[in-house]
Amino acid sequence: MSQSLLSDLAVALASGAVRVIDLTNTLSPDFPVIVLPAEFGQCAPFRMEKLSRYDDNGPAWYWNNISMNEHSGTHFDAPAHWVTGKDLPSNTVDAIPAQDFMAPVVVIDISAEAAADADFVLTRTFLETWERENGRIPPRHWIALRTDWYKRVGTPEYLNLLEDGAHSPGPDAGAVEFMVHERNCIGLAVETVGTDAGQASTFTPPLPAHSILHGNGRFGLQCLTNLDKLPTFGALIVACPLKIEGGSGSPLRVVALVGETNA
Numbered sequence: 001m002s003q004s005l006l007s008d009l010a011v012a013l014a015s016g017a018v019r020v021i022d023l024t025n026t027l028s029p030d031f032p033v034i035v036l037p038a039e040f041g042q043c044a045p046f047r048m049e050k051l052s053r054y055d056d057n058g059p060a061w062y063w064n065n066i067s068m069n070e071h072s073g074t075h076f077d078a079p080a081h082w083v084t085g086k087d088l089p090s091n092t093v094d095a096i097p098a099q100d101f102m103a104p105v106v107v108i109d110i111s112a113e114a115a116a117d118a119d120f121v122l123t124r125t126f127l128e129t130w131e132r133e134n135g136r137i138p139p140r141h142w143i144a145l146r147t148d149w150y151k152r153v154g155t156p157e158y159l160n161l162l163e164d165g166a167h168s169p170g171p172d173a174g175a176v177e178f179m180v181h182e183r184n185c186i187g188l189a190v191e192t193v194g195t196d197a198g199q200a201s202t203f204t205p206p207l208p209a210h211s212i213l214h215g216n217g218r219f220g221l222q223c224l225t226n227l228d229k230l231p232t233f234g235a236l237i238v239a240c241p242l243k244i245e246g247g248s249g250s251p252l253r254v255v256a257l258v259g260e261t262n263a
Contacts, residue, residue, distance in 0.1 A: 019259075024224070070248055075251045123171075146230075194222055239252060
């Protein structure tokens with residue numbers, strides 16, 4: 001049975017019956033990283049140094065040295081990223097079971113709300129209303145918040161930094177508790193630079209997405225693109241981070257598989 005399923009998938013991919021949607025922003029030195037208060041350590045942006053490109057340093061080959069923070073560009077957050085997840089088992093990217101890197105996704109469209117208010121806060125009440133209109137969020141799904149924030153990439157409005165910090169949408173504690181404990185999500189996926197709202201350090205409790213998700217062994221995906229190209233239900237996300245020993249996270253290539261009936 002499994003061989004037939006895999007053969008059917010291969011045929012569907014080759015024929016286009018299953019489409020592959022790239023959810024990854026291009027990683028470059030220009031892609032912004034999260035900015036923390038000055039008293040904390042800062043994320044290093046992506047850097048690339050050419051070693052050779054068919055020249056005197058290597059006449060037949062092209063390659064580069066690269067350096068970056070684990071949380072640069074489109075990236076994965078493991079539970080160990082946050083203090084609440086520091087003592088959990090299998091909490092780093094090298095220890096997470098590989099099967100957890102593939103999971104279905106439900107896409108919640110809050111793009112209109114985010115366009116009207118950059119500080120839009122997702123609440124449990126909003127999610128419950130959304131479910132009445134769209135259907136129940138199934139267990140062990142990524143919950144993806146479509147904000148169309150990826151359309152701001154390349155502009156100052158992506159980080160949206162003002163004098164009091166960043167301004168971007170995200171969930172409050174009630175919403176995250178609901179997603180984790182009542183809908184058993186595998187993680188939260190967003191187009192913004194972090195799973196928390198830009199002003200979430202002022203929430204009670206502070207930074208609830210990081211604290212609650214990772215404290216319960218769940219994952220984060222940040223800086224996604226093209227969530228507007230996915231159906232509400234029915235897509236599958238493949239998100240395999242680098243297998244970094246003891247890594248708290250990793251840049252990665254995230255794709256979604258979408259069947260033609262879900263287009």
